[in-house]
Amino acid sequence: MWKRILSYLATVYLLSACGSGSETAGLPEQVEVPITTSPPVVELQSKPEITYSSSLQDDIVSFVEVAQQIRFFYPSDSVANTHWDVFIAEAIVKLSQMSKQERLAESFQILHSIAPHISLGVTIPNEPSEESRVSSWLANSSSDDSVFTRKLISGTYKSLQGDIRHAQEWFFTTHLYNEPLHIPLYLNEHESSHGSIYNGYDTYDMSHSIDETELCMSAASHIWAEIQHFWPYFSEVDVNWKPEHKEMLSACLLEDPKDTWQTIFASMNLLQDQHISIHLPRHISPSRSFEWILPFRPYIVEGKAIITRIHPDALNLVELGDELVTIDNEPIEQVIERNAQVILTSEHNAKYRSLKSLFLRRDDTQIEATLKKVDGTTYTVLFEPLPISAMAQRYTGNRLVYRYDYMHKVLDEGVHHLVLYKLSQSALSQVREQLSSAKGIVIDLRHYPEDFFAWLHALGWFSSQEISSAPIYEHWQRAPNQSSSNVQRLFQFIQPKGELIDKPIVVLASRDSISQNEHALAYIQNAGLPIMGEATAGINGNIQEQSVFSGPDNGGVTFIYTGLQVTQNDGSSLIGVGIQPDMAVPISRESIVEGTDNQLTRAVEYILQQQ
Template sequence: MRKKIFIIIALVGIILFAVYSLIQGTDKPTNKEETTSVVDLSNSIEQQVENLHAFSRLYGYIRYFHPSDEAEQIDWEKFAIYGTGYAVKAKNTGDLKEKLEELFLPIAPTIQIYQEDEEVIDTLNINSEDSSLKYIAWQHLGKAHNWPYTKKKIIFNETSSTGKLFDSLPTIGDKISEPINKSLRTHIPIVLYTDGEITLGSTKQSKEKLEKLVEEMNKMTTYGLHTRLAGVTILWNDIQHFYPYFEEVNVDWLKELPSFIQRALITKSHDDYYELIDYMTEKIADGHISHTLQRWREPYRLPFTVDKADDQLVITSTLNDTPFMVGDVITSIDGKLSNEFLLELQERVSGSPQTKELLSLRALKFGKKNETLLLEIDRNGKSLLLEVTYGTVTAGGLSNFPVIQESIIEIEEGIYYINSNVSYDELTPYINTLSKAKGVIFEFRGGLALDLRPLISHFTDHAVKSPLMAIEQIIYPDHKKLAGYNTNGTWTIEPQEPRFEGDLVFLTNANALSYGESILGVIEDNNLGYIVGQPTAGANGDVTESILPGHENIRFTGLKVVKSDGSQHHLIGIEPTHVVERTIEGIKAGKDEYIEKAIQIINQ
C-alpha cells in the first residue's frame, strides 16, 4: 500500500512539473537555465493582469520621466524581468501596493502609490526656501537610442538652465498623477530638487533598500516567462511614450495593455512571444517595424517570385529546374484560397494596406528549411496540383520585374533609365547628357539606398524643401502637453546647373519607404516630375529601437513626417500621378509595364 502511495505521489509530481514547464517556456536572455517559476498559479488571471498593468505603468513613468539619481543606477532590462516576476505574485490590491513599493521606492524614494480611497500626504521634507537648491527634470527628443534622438537631465532654476535640448521645461512641482490599474493610483514628481551634485529625497534606509534590490536582481537564475512579460512591459512603454503617429493610427494603446499582458501570461515559447510582438506592433500600423524573427529573415526560399496581377497571385520569375512557369496563377495554398492565405500573413505585419500586401508576398517567399507548400496552379485554364519546398536558393536568377543590370542605360533614343543603386558620383560624368535628354526614368521600386539629394538640385531653378521632418520634444508621459517639435532635419536643396530639360519619371511602389519617400516627397511637393506605379509605403521618419530582454530589438518610427502643406503622409505615402496595375499577360510576355508607361508619358 505504501508503495502505491509513493507511486501516486511521484506521478502527481511529474504532472505538476510538466504543467509548470508548459507555462514557463524555455526561452531566456542568457545561457542561464530556468530553475523556478515566477507565477503563483493560485492567482487568478485577472489578478495577475492587474498586477502587471500597475507594474508596467510605473515602470515607464519612472524609467523615462522621474529624474532621481537612483533611477540611473538600475539595469532597466534586468529590473523588468525581476519586477514582473515579483509583482505578478501579489494576492490582492493591498499586497500589490506593498510589492510595488518594495520594487520602486528604492529607485524613486519620492513617489507615492495609493488606493483610490486613500488620502495622499506629501512626505518630502525639503526646505524649498534654500537658495542653493536647484531643480532637475528630463527632456527627450524622441526615443533616445541613436542619432537624431537623445535625452538629457536638465538642471535649472527660476531664471536659468544649463544645456537644454529645447526651450520648454516642466513647471516646478509638476507630478504624474494617474491611475496605474483599476484600484491604484500614483503621484510621481517629474521635477526634483538637487544641490547640484545629487538629487534630494533619498534616505539612508532607501539607499540600503536599493543595494538589496540590486543584489536580489543579480541573483536571478530564472527567465522564460519573466523575459516575455518584461519584453511586453518595455515595448508597450517605448511605444506609449515615444511613437509619433498615434493621431494617424486607430488604436487606443493604453486600453490594449491588459490584452497584451493576458496573452503574454499564456505564452509558452519564443515562437509564442514573437507572435505576441507581431500582434502588438501590427496595431500601430508602422511599416518600419522589424525584428529578428520576421518570416522573410529565414535563409530558405521558394524557387520563384510572386506578385499580384489582375487581383491574382502570379509567379513572376522562376528557376529553370522547377515545374513552375512565369505567368502561373496560384489559386490556393495548402487548401486555402491564395488571397485568404495572404490576408492571414498580413495579420502579423505592421504598416499601411499597401505595405501589408507587399510584406505578405515577401513572407510567403521565405520559410523554414524543408517546409513544404501544396499549391493549386491555374496554367492557361488547366488546373495543376504541385508541391514546393523551401530550400537554399541563389536569388540571382529571380526578380519580380524584368531585370535591367546597368546603372545607367539609354533604353530608347533620348530616354535614359537610372537604376536604384546608382550614386550621384556615378552620375556626375553623365549629368550634361542627362540634362539634355528627352526624358529620364528613375527606379524606386526596390527602395533607395543612396543619397540622391544633390541630383535634385539639377531638377529645379529655385530652392526646394523636403517634407517636414519633426522630432517630438517630450517632457510629460503619455503624449500629454507635448512641448513642440524639432524640425532641424528638414532639408533645403539649392538649385545647381545644368538643369534637366526633359521629362522626369519616377517608378515606385510600396517598396519605397523612409528615405526613398523623402526624395519622392520633394518631387511630389514641388511638381518636379511624374510618379508612376503604385503608392509608396507611407512609412517615413528615422527609426529608433526598443531593446528587449533576450537580445530582441524592435525598430519603429521615431519622428513624424508630413507633406509640405502639413497634410498626412503616414499610411498614405506618395501617391502616383499615373497608376500602373500589373497584368498576367504582361508578366507572361516579359513586359515591364511600369517602364512602358514611363516611356509613353515621355513620348506624349
C-alpha cells in the same frame, strides 16, 4: 528661429538613415548630470513557481505601467542607470509572492527604492522655487544619439521651464492599483542623486532569456512603453494603445512562444508602421524559423497571386504569369489573410507583404497547389519545398519591381534612364554631363537609395528654386503618455545645383519605395515633377532601435519603430497611405509573362509625348 533651422540643416547632412533628423539647442546655465554605477553582490534564491491569476495579471500591468513612467520621466541618476528590464522582470516575481492586500505597499516600496521622491495618495511634491537648481529630462526619444535627444539636464527651475521642450508642470499624477501616485518631473539637484541603482537581480536567480515568462513580460512591456511614450503617430493612427499592454503581457503566458510573439505582432500591426520590426531568437520567432522555400515566387499583381519567378527545378511545374489559386485546397485569399497575422505589416501593404513571405517555409512537407493560366485553364501540381540554400541559384523571371545595376543609360529616341537609387557621389559629375544630351529623363526611385548624399545633390539639378521636404516633426515628451508633448517642425531644403536641367521628366515610384525613397519623392513633388507607378509603402522618419536583454543573439529581443513624424506635403497622413502617383501604372501580368518592365516602357512613352 533661423539659427535653429541652419543648425538643423548642418545636422541633417550628417545623417544617412530614413531621411529625417533632429537637433538640440543649447540651454543657458545647463550641464549634464554626472552618472555613476556600482553593481550589488548578493546570494540569489531559486525562483519560485508562480500561478498567474487574473488578479495578479491586472496588478502586474498596473505596476509595470507606473514603472515605465518612472523609467522615462523621473529625473535622477538612479533612474538613468538602472537596468530597468531586469528590474521589472524580478519585480514581477516579487509581487507574485505577495497577497493582493500586500501588493500596493510592496509595489510602492520597490519603486520608491529607485525613485524616493515619488508620493502616494494626496501628498504632492513641492514645486521648486524659480531660482533653485533642478534636474529634468530633455527628451524626444527613449535614448540619446546623433539624431534623437534624451539628456538629464540641470539648470534653474525658471530657465528649464522657460524652454517649451521641458515639462511645464513640476509633477505628473498617475495611478498605482487605482491609488494616485505622483511622479516629480523636476527634482532639486541634490535630490536627483538620491535613490538606489538597480544593476542586476538582487533576490532571485533568473536568466536573461525571454523564454522565461517574467523576462518575456518585461520585454513586451518595454516595447509597449516605448510606443506609448515616444511613438509620434498617435494623432494620425486611430488606435487605442493602452489596452494592448495587458494583451502583450498576457501573451507571455501562452504555452508556445511563437503564439506569444504572434499575439504581440498583432498588437504592433495596429500601429500601421512599416518600419516596425521585432527580431527574436530563431527558435521562438513566428517568422524566422524557415529552412525551406517554395520553388517559385508569387506576388500580388493586378490583385491576384501571380507567379513572377521560378526556380530551375520547377520550370516543368508552373509558368510565369500563372495565378496561384489554392494551396493544399485552401483559397489563396485565406492563406494570405492568415499569414498576415504572423508578420509585421500594415493594412496598406498587408496582402503584398503576406504573399511575399509565403515564399519561406518551415518544413519540406509536400504541397498541392491549384493554378490558373492566363486563358483561364486550371491545373494542379504536387511539389516539395526546396532547402533555403537553393535561393543561391538563378531564378527564371525578373524581380517584381525591376532593379537595375547601372546608374545611367540612354534608352530609345534619346530618352535617358537615371537610376537614382544607384547613383553615387563619385559619379555625379559624369552623370550630369551625360544628361546634358537627353531629350527627356526617367528618374527611377522604385528602390531604396544606396547613397543619401548623391540623390540629395542630384535633385538640385532639376529645380531653379529651393525645394522643401515634406513636413517633419519631432515630439518633445514632457510627461508620461504623451500627455504634454511639444511638437516642433523641422525644416530641410535642397538648393539648386548648377544650371537647371530643363527637359521633360517623369519619376518612377513603386510599392517598394519606402522611407528615404518617400523623403526624396516628397522633394520631387515640391519641385513640380510628375510621379508615375504605384502608391509607396507609407512610412518615413528616422527609426529608433532598442535591444532588450542584449538582443536575440543573447536570448533577448531587438525592436525598431519610427521616431519622427513625417506627413504628406499637404499635411495629410503619409503613414498607412503612401505617396500616390500622378499617373498610376501598376505592374501588369502581361509584363511578367513577357519579362518586360511595363512601368519604364510607359514612362518612356510619356516622355516622348511631351516633346
